[in-house]
Amino acid sequence: MSANCIFCKIVRGEIPSGKVYEDDELLAFKDINPARPVHVLVIPKRHVESLAHVTDADAPVLGRMLAVANRIAVEQGSPDGFRIIINTGRIGNQEVPHLHLHIVGGPEPVGPML
Numbered sequence: 001m002s003a004n005c006i007f008c009k010i011v012r013g014e015i016p017s018g019k020v021y022e023d024d025e026l027l028a029f030k031d032i033n034p035a036r037p038v039h040v041l042v043i044p045k046r047h048v049e050s051l052a053h054v055t056d057a058d059a060p061v062l063g064r065m066l067a068v069a070n071r072i073a074v075e076q077g078s079p080d081g082f083r084i085i086i087n088t089g090r091i092g093n094q095e096v097p098h099l100h101l102h103i104v105g106g107p108e109p110v111g112p113m114l
């Protein structure tokens with residue numbers, strides 16, 4: 001846990017979030033500023049700064065983040081596909097320094113990536 005990390009505060013329940021999924025090691029909640037009708041963030045509860053900070057030991061939790069994201073996308077209204085985004089570091093425009101993946105989707109195509 002990181003005391004001042006906004007996503008760690010969400011994990012601890014200190015900041016409200018639109019939680020859509022939780023288990024022992026993962027939490028998923030709606031993005032506060034959705035870019036599309038479906039925009040959900042999936043995070044590990046354990047503070048990891050970014051994808052650039054993971055090791056082989058994190059592979060199981062990373063795999064579970066993707067598997068859970070697939071289920072959430074369908075449940076939240078993106079049954080015909082979705083996009084997963086992991087912004088990483090300064091070059092990747094990562095704003096929140098706690099590893100997270102974005103699920104972006106909805107009933108219509110999300111458009112070109114760049």
Ligand code: 5GP
Pocket residue numbers: 006015017018029030031032033034041086087093094095096097
């Ligand atoms: P990134 O770090 O990948 O650029 O994006 C961080 C995302 O977190 C943004 O899409 C932003 O809207 C979202 N976000 C930032 N603060 C909060 C918050 O307090 N609650 C929720 N639900 N989303 C947040």
Ligand code: ZN
Pocket residue numbers: 001002005006007008009046047048097098
């Ligand atoms: Zn954190």
